[in-house]
Amino acid sequence: MVLGAMVMAVAASLAQGCSRAYYEDAAGHHYTGRTMDWTEATKAKIWAFPKNMKRDGGVGPGSLEWTSKWNSVVTSMYDMASVDGINEKGLVGSLLYLVESDYGNEHRDAQKKLSVGGWLQYVLDSFATVPEAVAALQSDAVNIIAPDLPSGDAAAAHLALSDASNGSAILEYISGRLVIHNGSQYKVMTNSPPYDEQLALTAYWEGVGGNTFLPGTHRAADRFARLSFNLHAVPKASTSQLAVATVFSLVRSISVPLGLADPRHPNLASTRWRSVTDHTKGKYYFDSVINPSVFWVDMENIDFTGVDFQAYKMQKQLRLTIDYARRAVLTAAQLEDSIGKASALANQTVGRSAQFLNLPGFPPAGLWRPPPPKGFGERPSDMAPAFLDFMYQ
Numbered sequence: 001m002v003l004g005a006m007v008m009a010v011a012a013s014l015a016q017g018c019s020r021a022y023y024e025d026a027a028g029h030h031y032t033g034r035t036m037d038w039t040e041a042t043k044a045k046i047w048a049f050p051k052n053m054k055r056d057g058g059v060g061p062g063s064l065e066w067t068s069k070w071n072s073v074v075t076s077m078y079d080m081a082s083v084d085g086i087n088e089k090g091l092v093g094s095l096l097y098l099v100e101s102d103y104g105n106e107h108r109d110a111q112k113k114l115s116v117g118g119w120l121q122y123v124l125d126s127f128a129t130v131p132e133a134v135a136a137l138q139s140d141a142v143n144i145i146a147p148d149l150p151s152g153d154a155a156a157a158h159l160a161l162s163d164a165s166n167g168s169a170i171l172e173y174i175s176g177r178l179v180i181h182n183g184s185q186y187k188v189m190t191n192s193p194p195y196d197e198q199l200a201l202t203a204y205w206e207g208v209g210g211n212t213f214l215p216g217t218h219r220a221a222d223r224f225a226r227l228s229f230n231l232h233a234v235p236k237a238s239t240s241q242l243a244v245a246t247v248f249s250l251v252r253s254i255s256v257p258l259g260l261a262d263p264r265h266p267n268l269a270s271t272r273w274r275s276v277t278d279h280t281k282g283k284y285y286f287d288s289v290i291n292p293s294v295f296w297v298d299m300e301n302i303d304f305t306g307v308d309f310q311a312y313k314m315q316k317q318l319r320l321t322i323d324y325a326r327r328a329v330l331t332a333a334q335l336e337d338s339i340g341k342a343s344a345l346a347n348q349t350v351g352r353s354a355q356f357l358n359l360p361g362f363p364p365a366g367l368w369r370p371p372p373p374k375g376f377g378e379r380p381s382d383m384a385p386a387f388l389d390f391m392y393q
Contacts, residue, residue: 017269018096019223019254022162022187025243026236032092032162033247033276034084037256039269042077046286046297049074050304051088055125057114059145064112068125071304073284073297075275081117082124088299089128090164090279093120100194101146101156104176108143116146116157123161130167130182137171140178160189164279170195188228191220202228218268223254230254240278244285247276248294258289 020034036042049072057063074085083095103116114122127133146155158172170181174194181195190198201221205214210229215222230250237243255271262268276285282299 017191017218017220017223017256018094019227019251020094020096020160020189021227021231021247021250022160022168022184023231023243023247023250024166024236025240025246026238028166029240029243029278029280030162030164030166031243031247031276031278032094032160033251033274034094034096034160035251035255035271036075036083036273036275037269038272042272043079044273044288045076045079046284047074047076047082048072048297048302048304049121049125053125055118055121057112057122057145058118059113059115062113064114064122064142066122066126070125070128071299071302072121072124073299073302074121074124075273075286081115082121084275085120085124086277086279086282086284086299087124087128088282090282091124091127091129091133092162092277092279093123094160094189095120095157096160096189097156097191098158098172098194099156099192101158101173102176103144103146103173105143105145107176111141111143113143113145116144116155119144119157120159123159128163129165130161130163130169133161134169134180134182137178138180144173158189158195162279187231188224190224190227193221198224201225205229218256218260218262227251227254240281244276244278248274248285248287251276255289 017037018035019037020032023031023033025031036044049068051068051071053068054065055068056065070087070089070091072085072087074082077083081095084093086092123133123137127136146157158170161167161169161171166184168182168184168186170186170189172179172181172195179195186195188202189195193201198221202225205225206229210226210233214226214229216226227250230253234246234250237246251274255274256269258270260268260270271289273289274287276287277283278285283296284299285294285296287294
């Protein structure tokens with residue numbers, strides 16, 4: 001798949017904020033959580049990409065070319081930039097905004113070019129662990145391309161990587177050079193200022209003591225301090241279910257309320273969605289703030305040989321059938337019949353793309369929701385599938 005158009009989308013939209021945390025449970029298993037904060041709906045979609053795809057950097061002649069080594073599941077923005085995801089080896093990447101980014105394009109003419117929107121996808125396609133990625137990338141031999149925003153500012157991002165074996169790294173382009181903070185101690189990332197300064201600010205607040213006072217604004221430095229304190233204060237969960245819940249509680253605690261705007265700080269934006277990834281089990285959990293339900297995609301249940309990368313079309317085609325189940329008061333038998341019709345529709349109109357969410361049967365095996373409540377047949381709205389609208393958030 002060519003990443004050609006993603007550079008334009010990421011350039012037009014990366015002037016926002018986000019937060020990321022890396023958590024370890026009592027069994028030594030690892031989880032990464034993040035928020036996506038944006039001034040408008042990101043039109044997020046989740047994609048499944050198989051290994052052995054031929055790729056390029058998406059910026060014309062001189063683009064980096066590669067073939068993907070690993071299957072991956074990623075969330076995109078505007079169908080054009082991979083901003084979050086996991087590969088089959090448990091490597092997770094999170095792309096966040098950093099206004100201070102300087103890619104040093106003026107001295108990189110001889111290097112292969114890669115769209116900033118394809119940066120994360122290249123890493124997930126190519127590497128199995130954080131140490132492997134760092135070893136390959138530390139030579140600073142790739143020219144990251146990001147055109148200016150309409151405001152005149154450059155599209156700017158830094159990348160957080162984490163894996164199943166306590167590996168964590170923060171990659172930033174500062175003053176034209178790649179700077180890598182590599183180590184399991186680097187568990188939190190937000191936005192500005194650059195990571196060295198973030199660490200210094202956090203050291204100050206650690207001296208004050210989080211139980212005494214923590215900064216409370218939505219600024220990136222304040223979110224960093226609060227998230228760092230909370231991450232180290234919460235206990236190590238005894239089960240993966242509790243671990244996922246813990247990480248969601250962490251990223252929700254520093255989310256920005258929907259619709260909040262501050263004219264003095266235009267780069268502050270509402271949280272649009274959150275994700276938590278279980279590195280060990282290969283489960284990618286997604287939480288839209290518009291549709292308050294959490295579901296997951298389980299990589300072990302995806303037949304990557306049958307995925308056609310258009311799974312988001314499925315929810316459009318199922319919308320009318322499931323909306324009927326939402327609005328009507330149905331008996332259990334009628335509800336089962338409606339679900340059966342939805343399954344048939346999925347088979348007829350979607351075909352192999354349905355495998356993305358573990359169909360053809362409906363509901364998909366990878367779709368998380370609470371057990372049906374008592375009286376389920378009389379309350380069809382309780383089973384309204386979470387995935388029908390999330391991809392537009």
